Amino acid sequence: MSDATLSPAAMVGTTPEQLTTADGKPLKQALMRAQSHARRRAFLLVAPLLAFILLTFVMPIGQMLHRSVHNEGFTWHEDVASGQRTPIMTNLSQWFDQNELGTEPDEAAFAALAADLIVLREVKAAGQAGTRINYERSGSRSMFTKAARRAQRLEAPYKEAIVDLDEDWLDPDLWRVMRDASSSYTANFYLAALDRTKDADGNVTQVNENRQVYVKLFQRTLFLSIVITFMTFILAYPIAHLLATLPLAKSNLLMILVLLPFWTSLLVRTTSWMVLLQSQGVVNDALVSTGILADDNRLEMMYNQAGTLIAMTHILLPFMVLPLYSVMRPINPSYVRAARSLGATSWTAFRRVYFPQTVPGIGAGALLVFILAVGYYITPALVGGADGQLISNLIAFHMQNSLNWSLAAALAALLLGGILLLYWLYDRLVGIDNLKLG
Amino acid sequence: MANSSRNNAFVEFERVQKSYDGENLVVKDLNLTLPKGEFLTMLGPSGSGKTTCLMMLAGFETATHGDIRLDGVSINNIPPHKRGIGMVFQNYALFPHMTIAENLSFPLEVRGMGKSEREQKVKRALDMVEMGAFGGRRPSQLSGGQQQRIALARALVFEPELVLMDEPLGALDKQLREKMQFEITRLAHNLGITTVYVTHDQTEALTMSDRVAVFNDGRIQQLAPPNELYEAPVNSFVAQFIGENNTLEGTIKEINGNQALVQLDDGEVIHCKPVNVYKTGERARVSIRPERVEYNKDRMQEGAHTIKAEVLEFIYMGDIFRTRLKVAGNEEFIIKTRNAPDQVRLQAGQLIEIGWMPEDCHALDA
Numbered sequence: 001m002s003d004a005t006l007s008p009a010a011m012v013g014t015t016p017e018q019l020t021t022a023d024g025k026p027l028k029q030a031l032m033r034a035q036s037h038a039r040r041r042a043f044l045l046v047a048p049l050l051a052f053i054l055l056t057f058v059m060p061i062g063q064m065l066h067r068s069v070h071n072e073g074f075t076w077h078e079d080v081a082s083g084q085r086t087p088i089m090t091n092l093s094q095w096f097d098q099n100e101l102g103t104e105p106d107e108a109a110f111a112a113l114a115a116d117l118i119v120l121r122e123v124k125a126a127g128q129a130g131t132r133i134n135y136e137r138s139g140s141r142s143m144f145t146k147a148a149r150r151a152q153r154l155e156a157p158y159k160e161a162i163v164d165l166d167e168d169w170l171d172p173d174l175w176r177v178m179r180d181a182s183s184s185y186t187a188n189f190y191l192a193a194l195d196r197t198k199d200a201d202g203n204v205t206q207v208n209e210n211r212q213v214y215v216k217l218f219q220r221t222l223f224l225s226i227v228i229t230f231m232t233f234i235l236a237y238p239i240a241h242l243l244a245t246l247p248l249a250k251s252n253l254l255m256i257l258v259l260l261p262f263w264t265s266l267l268v269r270t271t272s273w274m275v276l277l278q279s280q281g282v283v284n285d286a287l288v289s290t291g292i293l294a295d296d297n298r299l300e301m302m303y304n305q306a307g308t309l310i311a312m313t314h315i316l317l318p319f320m321v322l323p324l325y326s327v328m329r330p331i332n333p334s335y336v337r338a339a340r341s342l343g344a345t346s347w348t349a350f351r352r353v354y355f356p357q358t359v360p361g362i363g364a365g366a367l368l369v370f371i372l373a374v375g376y377y378i379t380p381a382l383v384g385g386a387d388g389q390l391i392s393n394l395i396a397f398h399m400q401n402s403l404n405w406s407l408a409a410a411l412a413a414l415l416l417g418g419i420l421l422l423y424w425l426y427d428r429l430v431g432i433d434n435l436k437l438g
Numbered sequence: 439m440a441n442s443s444r445n446n447a448f449v450e451f452e453r454v455q456k457s458y459d460g461e462n463l464v465v466k467d468l469n470l471t472l473p474k475g476e477f478l479t480m481l482g483p484s485g486s487g488k489t490t491c492l493m494m495l496a497g498f499e500t501a502t503h504g505d506i507r508l509d510g511v512s513i514n515n516i517p518p519h520k521r522g523i524g525m526v527f528q529n530y531a532l533f534p535h536m537t538i539a540e541n542l543s544f545p546l547e548v549r550g551m552g553k554s555e556r557e558q559k560v561k562r563a564l565d566m567v568e569m570g571a572f573g574g575r576r577p578s579q580l581s582g583g584q585q586q587r588i589a590l591a592r593a594l595v596f597e598p599e600l601v602l603m604d605e606p607l608g609a610l611d612k613q614l615r616e617k618m619q620f621e622i623t624r625l626a627h628n629l630g631i632t633t634v635y636v637t638h639d640q641t642e643a644l645t646m647s648d649r650v651a652v653f654n655d656g657r658i659q660q661l662a663p664p665n666e667l668y669e670a671p672v673n674s675f676v677a678q679f680i681g682e683n684n685t686l687e688g689t690i691k692e693i694n695g696n697q698a699l700v701q702l703d704d705g706e707v708i709h710c711k712p713v714n715v716y717k718t719g720e721r722a723r724v725s726i727r728p729e730r731v732e733y734n735k736d737r738m739q740e741g742a743h744t745i746k747a748e749v750l751e752f753i754y755m756g757d758i759f760r761t762r763l764k765v766a767g768n769e770e771f772i773i774k775t776r777n778a779p780d781q782v783r784l785q786a787g788q789l790i791e792i793g794w795m796p797e798d799c800h801a802l803d804a
Contacts, residue, residue, distance in 0.1 A: 338533075338592075342545035343545050
C-alpha cells in the first residue's frame with residue numbers, strides 16, 4: 001500500500017486503469033519483479049525432482065510409445081560392436097515405392113530382393129530382418145537366413161532362383177508384410193495387439209480364431225480387476241470403519257496389522273499364498289482333516305483364476321483400507337447420532353448420512369486398486385496358472401521371451417490408454433477433486 | 439403429594455446409574471423429574487456426568503441401572519429413532535453433503551411425510567430461525583451462528599415435545615452466544631417444548647433456565663431455580679461453581695439454629711448463616727459474594743459485621759471497581775463495587791475496614 005499509489009498521470013485520467021508504483025513503474029511489472037526471486041527459488045527446489053521424473057518416467061514412456069509404432073528391423077541395421085548403421089532392404093523398398101499394393105512381384109522385385117539379400121549377408125542382418133517379418137508371418141525367419149546364406153550364388157532369373165529355395169517366397173501375404181515392414185513406422189503392432197491383421201490386399205481382418213489371445217486377455221484383465229476392486233471394497237469397508245471408530249491406541253495397533261503386508265516382500269506374500277492354497281496346502285489339508293472335503297476332492301485354488309483373485313485381493317487390500325480410513329476417521333460420530341435422533345433407523349442413517357460422506361474414499365480406493373490390479377504382474381505369474389494370467393504377463397512375455405518389443409509396447413500403450421480413459425470417466429462422473437487418497 | 443408430582447412429570451430419571459468400565463460410576467443414583475414445558479439446564483464441570491445423562495435420555499447410552507421414563511413410559515429399551523426427541527449437538531452435526539433444506543427435510547422424510555407437506559414445514563422452520571433465504575446452501579457455506587440456527591431448526595422441525603441440547607453455543611463468540619441464548623429461550627417458551635440443556639457455562643445456565651441441576655462427581659449437587667442457586671447454595675461446591683465467591687476457612691465455634699459463629703484460622707470470629715454444617719468443632723468454609731461486601735462506611739447497613747483488610751490491587755473496570763484484598767490471611771478476597779459518583783477509590787497498600795450482613799455469609803462444608 002505504501003509503495004504502490006496512483007501516479008499523478010493516472011489521476012489526471014490518461015490511463016485510469018493502469019496502476020503504478022510510487023516511482024512510476026507499472027504495478028504489474030513491479031509485482032512480477034518482486035516475486036521473480038521467490039519463483040526462481042521455488043523452481044530450483046523442484047528442479048531435481050523434475051529432472052528425475054523426466055529422465056526416469058516421461059522419457060521411458062515416450063520411448064515405449066514410440067517403439068509401439070516404430071520398428072527398424074527391416075530398414076536399418078546397427079552393428080553391435082561398432083555402432084555403425086547400415087540401411088538394409090533399400091532395393092526392395094524402392095520397388096515397393098514404384099509398384100502399388102497388390103502388384104504381383106515380378107523379376108525386378110526378385111532382383112531387388114536378391115541384391116538386398118547380399119547386403120543382409122554382408123552385415124549379418126538376415127536374422128534381424130527375418131525376425132521382423134516373422135512377427136507378422138510366422139515361419140519367415142528361416143526363409144531369410146537360408147536365402148541370405150545362398151545369396152552369393154543366386155543368378156538371374158532371380159525369381160526362379162529364389163522360389164527354388166522356398167516356394168513360400170511367392171506368398172502374396174509375405175510380400176504384403178515386407179511392404180509394410182519396409183517403412184520404419186507402422187500401426188501393425190496395434191492391429192496385432194487387438195487380434196487384427198491385414199490381408200494380402202491391405203484390408204484389416206481378424207486373425208484366426210485359435211490365435212486370438214490379446215482381446216480376450218484384455219477382457220479378462222478388466223473383469224478380474226473389477227472383481228478384485230469390488231472384493232477389496234467389501235472386505236475393507238468394515239475394517240476401515242472399525243479402525244476409524246476405535247480409540248486411537250487400539251486402532252494404531254490394528255493399523256499395523258493392516259500395513260504388515262506392506263513390510264513383507266511381495267514375493268514372500270505370494271509364495272505364502274501358494275503354501276496355503278495349493279491342493280496339498282494348509283487350507284485343503286484342514287478341510288480334509290475336518291471331514292468337510294473328501295481327500296480325492298480337494299479344491300483347486302491355485303494356478304487358476306481363483307488363485308489370482310484370492311492373492312491379489314489380499315495384496316491390494318491395504319490400498320483400499322487406507323483411503324477409506326482417511327475419510328472415515330474425521331467423520332464425527334455425532335452425524336450418525338443426529339440422524340438417529342431425527343428418526344432414522346440405523347440402516348437409513350448409514351445409507352443417507354454415513355455412506356455418502358465416505359464416497360470420496362471409495363472412489364480413491366477403487367481407482368487405486370483397479371489401476372494397480374490392471375497392471376499387476378508378479379502375483380498372477382506365480383499363482384495364476386494358464387487362465388489366471390493378466391495382460392501384463394503377456395507384455396512381459398513379449399519383452400523377455402519373444403523379444404517383440406514393439407508388440408509389448410503396443411499392448412502396454414493400449415493398457416495405458418485404457419487407464420487414462422477410465423480416469424477421465426471417473427473425473428466426469430465423480431470428479432477428481434472428490435478423490436481423497438489420505 | 440408424591441403421586442401428583444409423578445402425574446405432571448414429563449421426564450423422569452429414577453435411581454439411574456451409569457458405568458462405562460464396570461469399576462467407576464459416572465452417574466451415581468440420579469433422580470430427576472421434569473414437568474412439561476420446563477427449561478432445565480444440567481450444569482457442571484467436564485466429567486461430572488451431565489453429558490452422559492443427556493446421552494442416556496437420547497438413547498445413545500444405556501443406563502447400567504435404574505429407569506428413565508418419558509411421559510410415563512420407560513424408554514430404556516426404545517431405540518433413539520423411536521423416542522422422538524429433538525437434539526442439538528455441540529458441533530451442530532449438520533449433514534455436510536446435504537443442503538440446508540435437505541437437512542431440515544431429513545427428519546420429515548424418514549417419517550414418510552409427503553413432499554408438499556415437507557416443503558411447507560421446512561419453510562416454516564427456516565422462517566422461525568430467520569434463515570428463510572438459506573435453504574439452498576450447504577452447511578459449510580454458513581457461519582457458526584447460522585449453522586447453530588439451522589441445527590436448532592432441524593431439531594424442532596418434526597415438532598418434538600422434548601429437545602436436548604449438548605453445549606450448543608460452545609463454539610460461538612461471546613456476543614453471538616448471548617444473542618443465541620436469548621433466542622433459544624424465546625423459541626423454547628413460545629413453542630412450549632420441554633428442554634434439557636447441557637452446559638459448563640454458568641452464565642448461560644443462570645440466564646436461560648427455569649431450573650438448573652448442578653452436577654458434580656456423578657451426582658446432582660443442587661436442583662433449583664437460578665436465583666436460589668446463586669443466593670442459597672446448599673454446599674461449598676455449588677457456591678464455588680456458581681458465580682464468583684470469596685472463601686474463608688475456619689472452625690465452627692458455636693451453632694444455634696439459624697446462626698453460627700465461625701472462628702477463622704487467624705483467630706477472628708464472625709457471624710454466619712449455617713447451611714450444611716451441624717456440629718461445634720467442625721471445619722467450615724465461609725462464603726461471601728463479592729458484591730455483598732461494602733467498604734464505604736456511609737453505605738454500610740446496620741448490624742453489618744466488620745473486619746480489617748489490606749488493599750492489594752484496585753482494578754478499574756468501567757461499570758464496576760474490582761478490588762483484591764487480604765482478609766484473614768486470604769489474599770484472593772475480591773470485592774466488587776458499582777462505579778457511583780460518590781464512590782471512594784482505593785489504592786494498593788491502604789488499610790481499610792470492610793463489612794457484610796451476617797445473612798450474606800454462608801457457612802458451608804469444608
